[in-house]
Amino acid sequence: GQNIDQPTEMTATEGAIVQINCTYQTSGFNGLFWYQQHAGEAPTFLSYNVLDGLEEKGRFSSFLSRSKGYSYLLLKELQMKDSASYLCAVRDSNYQLIWGAGTKLIIKP
Amino acid sequence: SQTIHQWPATLVQPVGSPLSLECTVEGTSNPNLYWYRQAAGRGLQLLFYSVGIGQISSEVPQNLSASRPQDRQFILSSKKLLLSDSGFYLCAWSFIPGQNNSPLHFGNGTRLTVT
Numbered sequence: 001g002q003n004i005d006q007p008t009e010m011t012a013t014e015g016a017i018v019q020i021n022c023t024y025q026t027s028g029f030n031g032l033f034w035y036q037q038h039a040g041e042a043p044t045f046l047s048y049n050v051l052d053g054l055e056e057k058g059r060f061s062s063f064l065s066r067s068k069g070y071s072y073l074l075l076k077e078l079q080m081k082d083s084a085s086y087l088c089a090v091r092d093s094n095y096q097l098i099w100g101a102g103t104k105l106i107i108k109p
Numbered sequence: 110s111q112t113i114h115q116w117p118a119t120l121v122q123p124v125g126s127p128l129s130l131e132c133t134v135e136g137t138s139n140p141n142l143y144w145y146r147q148a149a150g151r152g153l154q155l156l157f158y159s160v161g162i163g164q165i166s167s168e169v170p171q172n173l174s175a176s177r178p179q180d181r182q183f184i185l186s187s188k189k190l191l192l193s194d195s196g197f198y199l200c201a202w203s204f205i206p207g208q209n210n211s212p213l214h215f216g217n218g219t220r221l222t223v224t
Contacts, residue, residue, distance in 0.1 A: 031210060033212055033213075041217070041218070042199055042216060042217050042218045043153075043199075043213075043215050044215070045212040045213070045214065048210045048212060050210065087152070096155075097155070097213065099152050102152060
């Protein structure tokens with residue numbers, strides 16, 4: 001079967017750095033997406049990786065290793081507004097998105 | 110630029126009543142359209158997706174149905190709601206996969222409570 005694993009919950013301190021990991025086992029690979037979802041709101045697109053390596057977008061970076069079936073989202077200079085769930089999703093060989101259950105990130109002052 | 114509209118934002122319906130949620134996309138043609146459900150504290154469950162007018166693929170057998178009467182309109186319906194239909198319903202669109210990396214863009218969602 002197809003599977004995406006993420007930690008259920010993480011806690012970090014304002015101003016610090018946090019890394020949210022995602023491992024996947026899918027039928028083929030056509031890209032990996034990270035989304036942010038604040039409580040009670042819809043997910044919003046953060047980043048996309050299809051080749052190995054690091055993609056940087058301001059305070060957020062996303063890394064991909066296709067050979068290891070592994071990605072991480074790195075958040076720097078954490079702010080209270082970064083408290084949210086972070087969803088990892090992989091597009092498989094049929095171009096269907098397989099979603100992880102999400103990681104709830106709690107930021108403490 | 111593209112926008113997606115979904116309504117209503119919240120809905121409280123009694124068991125056995127019908128349901129109609131509507132979603133429209135502006136600023137693009139022939140998008141892929143999706144209906145997802147998210148139970149409290151859970152991941153996203155794909156319910157239906159559509160690659161064109163009248164073309165609907167169902168991912169989960171249930172008492173829900175979807176229709177795409179126009180290119181940029183997607184409707185989620187039920188004839189008789191169950192308690193288990195409660196949840197957060199999300200409509201989304203994307204370009205055809207393979208174009209512009211094709212992330213999904215979500216509407217604001219509908220929080221449905223069946224009582």
